[in-house]
Amino acid sequence: MMKKEDCFYLGKIVSKFSFKGEVLIKLDTDEPESYVKMESVFVNYNNNLVPFFIEKSKLHKSDLLRVKFEDVDSEEDADDLMKAEIYLPLSLLPKLEGNQFYYHEVIGFTIIDTSFGEVGVIKAINDSTAQALFEIDRKGTEILIPMNDEFIDSVDRDTKTVHVTTPEGLIDLYLQ
Known part of the structure; x- marks a missing residue:
């Protein structure tokens, strides 16, 4: 089970995008393009970090990531995820050098x-x-x-x- 303290906050699911269950994630990062190739993320669902696998994703209007999760195939499925926070393991953060730090x-x-x-x-x-x-x-x-x-x-x-x-x-x- 992944714990929140082992992860960093990446963003929040802000809206549905299509009737096929696609969602838009507002990314909390200066480099949204770094997160287009992710295979999975952790979604804070009922206060548990649940892994969701990504079928496809692409940037939408610069800081939004349009995502199609596996097994989220309808608007109803997507409704369930609205406003959920998205996390990634700390191990995926790029290492900072010098006086820059997380x-x-x-x-x-x-x-x-x-x-x-x-x-x-x-x-x-x-x-x-x-x-x-x-x-x-x-x-x-x-x-x-x-x-x-x-x-x-x-x-x-x-x-x-x-x-x-x-x-x-x-x-x-x-x-x-």
């Missing part, structure tokens, strides 16, 4: 600030705000650092550290 990848990494030193461990990424934030645990105190390219100096996957240079006083705000 959010899930840096959970558990230690943040080290140029002037402050070791800040703490990244426990989550909060991306519900306009600027995504590192949520860092420092001995039980939560510290939030904006994930700003200007602050991030380097990401070291070998030592599981993210080196940052934050504005003076930012970290101290949380420690008073």
